Amino acid sequence: MNVTKKEYEELNKSRSPKSKLQKTLPKAFVAGGVICAIGQCLLMLYRYLGLEEETAGLAVSVTLITLSVLLTGLGLYDKLAKHGGAGTLVPITGFANSVAAPALEFKTEGYIAGIGAKMFLIAGPVIVYSTVAAVAYGVVYALMK
């Protein structure tokens, strides 16, 4: 080899195209904003239909999750996410997609070793570390009280 690993890294950097942030950031902002706006509209609708504030919030989450899972099943959510990026990843719809996608993908390995074992392949770490964070927060809260 006629270059060192360090020089190779430089070559790699100079040849690797970077993400076009001027394009991806606004798209993520709009995608995330639209999902949240849909959520807000749903909240207003459920409130208008007579649900309590807390129940209406819950109903919004359930609706968005259902929509996301449906779009995942139809093979549309990943197409939206290609443009939406973090905008489709961060809201609850992204979380629902991350559970539905492996459930669909691994159904060929059966209900136990496939769907059951692989469903939380992507969402699992989020659940684990948010639980850990909740425990830490609880301890701090208890000490301060």
Added chain:
Amino acid sequence: MKKLSGGSIWFETPLSVSAFASAAGPKENDGPLSGKFDFAAEEPCIGEDSWEKSESSLITKTFGKAIEKARLAPSEVDFVFAGDLLNQCVGTVFGLRDFKVPFIGVYGACSTMAESLALASVFISSGLGQNAAAITSSHFCSAERQFRMPVNYGGQRTPTSQWTATAAGCAVVSPKAQPPYITGATFGTITDMGVKDSANMGAAMAGAAYETITAHLSAHGTHPRDYDLILTGDLGVVGSGILRDLLHKDGVDISNVHNDCGLLLYDLERQDVHAGGSGAGCSAAVLCADILPKLQCGELHRVLFVATGALMSAMTAQQGESIPGIAHAIEFTSKVTN
């Protein structure tokens, strides 16, 4: 057959590729090579109920077509060298299961086609039979679920990432008869340039391609200008650039004769494959659908086919290991002197 320096071999009596066949998925058949494949699937699942079965179906169809073109019964195939990207090479194993042919499983990641061809050539050159097949496949969906994320997961691909081709290629190597001929081969060395980004395979493999091309040219006493085409597979945009830079540092310019299977299989802009195609089936299908026919009819005269592979697993990547690359080369010609 003569061993040259490094891992190079010279076939004093060249071998012939007596038949070849290729298969592709719908996206691949929608690219620049549309219509050139022997079999083009209309759906990625190819009528099967799992992605692994879909990939095996590519192998079955490609191998069946190649031996049909060679007018051979499966029992007349002396050896089959085959591999794919899936764990334990199940794509090829299940695809070849019913043929009852002597099977030698080969793993070289995306370099498997060149590796299989080189092994088949050595066997036939040694007089160990009349027909040895080399066959390789990959499938976008089976590779995604093994190496990356579920297909329906809403993640974004980085600009350096490459698209695993749903494709397969098979070539049957026989003693010297008609073109295309195989005149030489070089087995590459494992080359690790310290690249850790598994979404930048081209960069991980370009160093290996450089080593193998340099070794092959030096062992055979040739220069890039002696070739119509130096075809790497699959370095994509990033790896191809790095390879040209590396050779340029040695004062060797391959830009006039270099192309890459990952750049030939897809229309990069229209088909949204970012840095190009990849996968063991990519170079195999491009070779068998586009390059071998051109060598056969004399449109190309001398081609150095350098298939490159990234020898990592999803687990070693998660453990923070860098990605070792490998490249194997096969030299094809359309004419030989008697």
